[in-house]
Amino acid sequence: MHPDIFPNPEEFDPERWSRAAAKGARLDKYLVNFSKGTRMCVGLNLAYAELFLVIATMVRRFDMELYESPKASIELARDFGTPWPDKGGLSVRAIITRVITE
Numbered sequence: 001m002h003p004d005i006f007p008n009p010e011e012f013d014p015e016r017w018s019r020a021a022a023k024g025a026r027l028d029k030y031l032v033n034f035s036k037g038t039r040m041c042v043g044l045n046l047a048y049a050e051l052f053l054v055i056a057t058m059v060r061r062f063d064m065e066l067y068e069s070p071k072a073s074i075e076l077a078r079d080f081g082t083p084w085p086d087k088g089g090l091s092v093r094a095i096i097t098r099v100i101t102e
Contacts, residue, residue, distance in 0.1 A: 005030060018091075063098040 003009055020027045034041040069092045
């Protein structure tokens with residue numbers, strides 16, 4: 001990673017993404033966890049499918065409520081169908097209120 005874009009590039013610092021977003025910088029073009037181009041990971045689609053299955057299972061098996069997050073941060077209507085976080089609001093926190101075992 002280039003030190004001008006990512007200060008201390010060898011240091012594990014996941015907060016660098018939220019700090020950049022708070023400043024209005026978009027770093028997603030530098031996120032190449034599956035590589036890019038002709039040498040990209042062949043398991044990319046499998047990984048995304050697995051991610052969707054895990055999220056769907058969590059939504060189906062747990063009742064959740066927002067925790068310290070405004071309801072407006074999850075409403076799709078405010079973005080006209082394309083969800084996009086508010087500036088500085090990159091996370092939604094929820095607590096599990098009930099486990100569904102049926």
